[in-house]
Amino acid sequence: MANEPRLATNAEIEAAARMIVAAEYPIALTGAGMSVESGIPPFRGPGGLWTKYGEPPMNGYQIFLADPKKGWEDRIRRQDDELFAPLKVAKPNAGHTAMAELEQMGVLRFVITQNVDDLHRQAGHQALAEIHGNWKLVRCLECGRRFKSEEIRLDTLPPPCPRCAGMLKADTVSFGEPIPADVLRQCAEHAAHADLVILGGTSATVYPAAGFALEVKERGGKLIEVNLYESEITPLCDASLRGGAANVMPRLVAAISEIRRARLS
Ligand SMILES: [Zn+2]
Numbered sequence: 342m343a344n345e346p347r348l349a350t351n352a353e354i355e356a357a358a359r360m361i362v363a364a365e366y367p368i369a370l371t372g373a374g375m376s377v378e379s380g381i382p383p384f385r386g387p388g389g390l391w392t393k394y395g396e397p398p399m400n401g402y403q404i405f406l407a408d409p410k411k412g413w414e415d416r417i418r419r420q421d422d423e424l425f426a427p428l429k430v431a432k433p434n435a436g437h438t439a440m441a442e443l444e445q446m447g448v449l450r451f452v453i454t455q456n457v458d459d460l461h462r463q464a465g466h467q468a469l470a471e472i473h474g475n476w477k478l479v480r481c482l483e484c485g486r487r488f489k490s491e492e493i494r495l496d497t498l499p500p501p502c503p504r505c506a507g508m509l510k511a512d513t514v515s516f517g518e519p520i521p522a523d524v525l526r527q528c529a530e531h532a533a534h535a536d537l538v539i540l541g542g543t544s545a546t547v548y549p550a551a552g553f554a555l556e557v558k559e560r561g562g563k564l565i566e567v568n569l570y571e572s573e574i575t576p577l578c579d580a581s582l583r584g585g586a587a588n589v590m591p592r593l594v595a596a597i598s599e600i601r602r603a604r605l606s
Contacts (some may be wrong), residue, residue, distance in 0.1 A: 347583060348583055348588060349583050349592075351592070351596075353582055354582060354589070354593055354596050355596050355600075357565050357580040357593060357596075358593055358596035358597045360563050361448060361537060361593070362597055362600050362601065364537035364563065365534075365536050366536055367448060367450060367535065367537040367538070367539065368450055368451040368452065368532065368535040368538055368557075369440060369452045369453070369538065369540070370452075370454075370538055370539070370540050370541070370543055370545060370553065370554050371440075371452060371455065371461070371543060371586075372456065372543025372544070372545070372547075372550070373456065373542060373543065374541070374542020374543060374586065375434070375436050375437065375542035376431070376456045376458050376460065376542070377542070378436060378542070378585045378586060379431040379432060379434045379437075380427055380430070380431055381427045381431050390423070390424055394424065398516065399517060400516065401517055402515040402518035405510060405515060409498070409499040410498045412499070412510070413498040414498060417495065425476075428458055428459075431458055432460070432463070433461070434460075434587040435586075435587040435591050436542070436585065436586025436587040436589070436590040437460050437464035439586070439590035439591045439594045440466060440590060441461070441464040441465040441466045442594050443590075443593075444467060446598070449539070450531060450535070451468045451469070451470070451527075451531035451535075452468065452469045453528050453531070453532075453550055454470070454471055455472055455473050455543060455550050456473070457471065457474050457475055457512075458476065459475050459476065459477050462475070470524050470527045471512075471524065472514075472550050473514045474511070474512035475512050475513070476512075476513050477490055477512075478490065478512035479500075479509045479511055479512055480509065480521065481502035481504070481505060481507045482508045482510055483502060483506075483507025483508065484502060484507055485522070486505075488503065488509070493509060525549065528549075529553070532553035532554075532556055532557060535557045535562060536557065536560075536562040536563070537562055537564075537565065538557050538563075538564050539565045539567060540554060540564060540565065540566045540568065541567045541568075542568060542585070543572075544573050544574055545573075551574075554574070558577055563580075564577055564579055564580075565579060565582065566582065567582045567586050567589045567593075568581070568583070569584060569585055570583075
């Protein structure tokens, strides 16, 4: 790979750690870069799944609604595709674990993830909004409740919601589908409190997720980027920590712990 950027220095990590310790309400926004570090190929770009298999239709949601039975049949047939294989074996990486640790330390208040891979949950993260859904869940289009896919009987398609008999759909948000209102509301509430956003493995250019980070910045909050490469958001960032989240986040946690220890002693 050409021009592999240098990793963030310890001094850069420490400066960012000080910003985080000084913040009242840090949140994080995470994206595909964190999944890639767990072996999940990105959708776009070289080697991307959509590059290989073609982009899903931009009106996928409308196609599903027009024939939900066929939508479910397609979904069931594709469970063994290469598209799902990496998701089935992926494990949280050190970046996910470090973020969960930051939450347990009472530092990180909320994570908005654009990833559908379930890895923040598997790492033990509690306060989390999966803005594009979770591939392991299905969601009722009537009442909005979510269920684990394996708990849903598939003898009638589309399967009915066990609670309200409404129509179930994969929780992952299709093109053309509105982001579920409960998720958006949660994101908006936490973003409204936030004065610092850690951007993990995301160029923060996909809306609505990007809007939450920009809103915090516009209010005078800080943005800390953790990413291998420069991106469109880099010029707006108060600190840019080069490296994957699996490298940078554990170092950030160590630096934050050190600063807090020094303050107590
Ligand atoms: Zn329901």
